[in-house]
Amino acid sequence: MKKRRLASVLACLVAAVFAVVLIAGCGGSPSTSSSDASASSSTSDDKSAAATEKLVVGFDSSYPPYGYVGDDGAYTGFDLELAQEVASRNGWEVQLEPIDWDAKDTLIDSGAINCLWNGFTVEGREGKYTFSEPYMLNAQVIVTRADSGISSFDDLAGKTVITQVDSAAYDVLTGDQANLAASFASLETIGDYNTAFMQLESGAVDAVACDLSIASYQISAKPDAYTQLDEQLSSEHYAVGFKTGDTATADKVSETLKQMDEDGFVQALCEKYADQGISYENWCLE
The missing domain is CATH 3.40.190.10 (Periplasmic binding protein-like II)
Structure with missing residues (x-):
């Protein structure tokens, strides 16, 4: 681990532990058995990426450098490229859905989207979503x-x-x-x-x-x-937000992001967006 990033990594590790504790505390009724939970998650109502193998990304299309309309008219941005790579590595289809940011809770609760990936702040929202591990300061x-x-x-x-x-x-x-x-x-x-x-x-x-x-x-x-x-x-910290209870997708996304950092994809992507204010120094998921 690079010394210059030690403080950033420690800060994100603290946030990640805090998020895990919150998720564990909000995971459901003590009377719900693990078999009941498994049966519930396997129903047709489960629209998570882990269940459907389709990542439907809700994002603000006017939020550069994380999500915006490129010069070619296509949606692009740092977070959108991360999402596309995560989907590719897991064999998932990816669908980019520009949304009215005010409507994000309704959309994710209804299953119209199954994640929010758009420079999405964890702090203050811990009880409303299940989050991946924080990846950016x-x-x-x-x-x-x-x-x-x-x-x-x-x-x-x-x-x-x-x-x-x-x-x-x-x-x-x-x-x-x-x-x-x-x-x-x-x-x-x-x-x-x-x-x-x-x-x-x-x-x-x-x-x-x-x-x-x-x-x-x-x-x-x-x-x-x-x-x-x-x-x-x-x-x-930034993290990827999912519907409350979707720990399967959140864990898979966190695991894949770590792999992407290990093989150099993340650093290369940060360098690609460096002239738009993205710095690898602020990446904290390892």
Whole structure:
């Protein structure tokens, strides 16, 4: 293991253990036998990838570099390429489904999709999904215009801040960082981050609260236009989300991602997306 990644790996190991404990605690009634569980999972109602051999990936198509529409009009992105490789190695069919992010819970509960793979934050969502092991470090940060004069959280007082609806950043600003948000002139939400950054560039808002990876992507595209505050709203991890109870698929995806890292696929993919803000330094699943 590379020394420069030791801290990242340890952080993700802690998160992974925490996720396993949560899953074990929410795994079902103590009166349910293992044979009953097996029978239930084998019914026609089981739409998991492990049962159907088809991975139906729900993602936000306006979420670069993790999922977006490429120059050729096809869906692409770091997470989508990970998903396609995982499916290929397991002999699964893969179906990429762009979704309205607000509808993700309804879609996964109904079986219209069987996973959420889109820079998906674990923290704060542990009880709502079954997760793979965390694979990427992330944080929630604030981005402003380079010429705004905003250099700290204190400077955000009286400013207009925007974030994506139902995002991890919104959860943090209405939770642990609610006192900070109370100092804003307003906290606004919008459907996608691309539009949020258009509003920031035009001066319609003063700052964007978003994932570190999104900030890195936008700043790499326009380094003279934006700057990121040194302070972070929170630190967290990305993982793949599945319907509660789908441990079979979650475990298989985690195992396959580890194999992909061992044989160099992950590092090569990180390098492919390096100019869009992806860093192998933040990969933490080994």
